[in-house]
Amino acid sequence: MIPATVTSHDRDSLRDALVAMGEKAFRADQILRHVYRRCATSYDEMTDLGAALREKLKVAVPVMATGEPEENRSKDGTAKLLVPCADGQPVECVLIPEPPGKSPPERRTVCVSTQAGCPVGCVFCASGLAGLARNLTAAEIVEQAVRVGRFVRSRWDAMDHPISNVVFMGMGEPFYNLDRVLAAIERLNADWGMGIGLNRITVSTVGVEGGVMKLAAHPLAPNLALSLHAPNDEIRARVVPFAKALPVADLLAEGVRYQQKTGREVTCEYVMLGGVNAGAEHARELAKRLSGKGLKVNLIPYNAVEGLAYLPPRPKDVAEFSRILEAAGIPAPVRRARGDRIAAACGQLRLRKVKEGHGAPA
Numbered sequence: 001m002i003p004a005t006v007t008s009h010d011r012d013s014l015r016d017a018l019v020a021m022g023e024k025a026f027r028a029d030q031i032l033r034h035v036y037r038r039c040a041t042s043y044d045e046m047t048d049l050g051a052a053l054r055e056k057l058k059v060a061v062p063v064m065a066t067g068e069p070e071e072n073r074s075k076d077g078t079a080k081l082l083v084p085c086a087d088g089q090p091v092e093c094v095l096i097p098e099p100p101g102k103s104p105p106e107r108r109t110v111c112v113s114t115q116a117g118c119p120v121g122c123v124f125c126a127s128g129l130a131g132l133a134r135n136l137t138a139a140e141i142v143e144q145a146v147r148v149g150r151f152v153r154s155r156w157d158a159m160d161h162p163i164s165n166v167v168f169m170g171m172g173e174p175f176y177n178l179d180r181v182l183a184a185i186e187r188l189n190a191d192w193g194m195g196i197g198l199n200r201i202t203v204s205t206v207g208v209e210g211g212v213m214k215l216a217a218h219p220l221a222p223n224l225a226l227s228l229h230a231p232n233d234e235i236r237a238r239v240v241p242f243a244k245a246l247p248v249a250d251l252l253a254e255g256v257r258y259q260q261k262t263g264r265e266v267t268c269e270y271v272m273l274g275g276v277n278a279g280a281e282h283a284r285e286l287a288k289r290l291s292g293k294g295l296k297v298n299l300i301p302y303n304a305v306e307g308l309a310y311l312p313p314r315p316k317d318v319a320e321f322s323r324i325l326e327a328a329g330i331p332a333p334v335r336r337a338r339g340d341r342i343a344a345a346c347g348q349l350r351l352r353k354v355k356e357g358h359g360a361p362a
């Protein structure tokens with residue numbers, strides 16, 4: 001059996017594990033600082049621990065559950081990391097530095113995956129093409145942030161808080177793996193972890209029965225992004241063909257209740273597909289739906305994905321869509337298709353690996 005890694009523990013359980021080994025509890029705090037603040041991925045980097053202890057810990061409590069990532073940098077400054085899990089499943093995570101071109105960037109957002117593959121199958125997304133392999137563990141989720149943090153520190157000095165924001169918008173439907181997502185949020189948020197405020201963490205969902213209000217009741221409730229992508233159920237069924245996704249009216253009602261209960265920000269994500277959901281009539285219908293609800297819309301013009309037959313919207317349609325919503329008092333910024341808005345591109349690296357025969361879906 002593979003022993004539990006540092007990243008699979010919280011502070012108390014790591015302290016207990018070390019005490020059970022005959023070590024002092026404070027060693028746990030030292031190790032956690034190395035992992036979550038300095039993004040260390042091996043005991044060899046923790047030179048304030050004695051050499052004998054480091055060797056003992058390598059066997060008893062390995063630091064990481066995942067292997068060295070493959071890095072893919074793009075011209076706009078984003079970097080996609082493909083992280084191999086112990087069973088060979090490849091998992092994607094992305095660094096989005098903002099503003100682009102600023103060095104070091106003020107916001108260093110990491111977009112993490114919560115499942116290997118995805119059961120939802122949004123028609124614009126590469127992740128849905130290969131289906132779901134399995135849920136990720138809390139360790140595999142939080143390690144994506146640690147590995148991206150390590151990438152940041154290697155690129156822009158050894159900053160103490162390399163990650164400023166985390167969005168759970170990579171591969172997978174987070175609400176189908178909610179307990180592990182919450183365990184990962186604890187490690188991201190805790191003062192013994194990465195120390196990232198809950199107002200800088202966002203979980204996205206297509207809407208899963210009972211999921212939103214369960215999260216609202218949790219003390220670690222972060223910001224929420226509703227993956228809407230349509231103004232009505234008929235179009236949504238075409239774009240998000242997942243029978244268990246909530247109807248549009250229910251999803252928006254859950255979003256409003258979540259905002260009222262938690263005080264966190266709730267946004268609607270809307271990937272615009274040419275000829276499908278990007279017309280002025282769709283904007284007017286959406287404006288009517290959202291009127292008075294206090295929700296914001298992020299418009300994400302679709303980028304072509306290899307193997308998918310959808311078209312990007314025309315720039316003038318995107319501008320008009322945004323104008324109609326804004327005129328109705330609904331903030332509707334247009335997001336460039338970068339990292340955290342890479343729904344259209346998420347899963348492409350994994351898909352390539354899966355096609356090559358690594359980590360084929362279970």
Ligand code: SF4
Nearest residue numbers: 118121122125128172
């Ligand atoms: S966009 Fe998100 S929910 Fe939809 S198929 Fe892709 S990973 Fe799954």
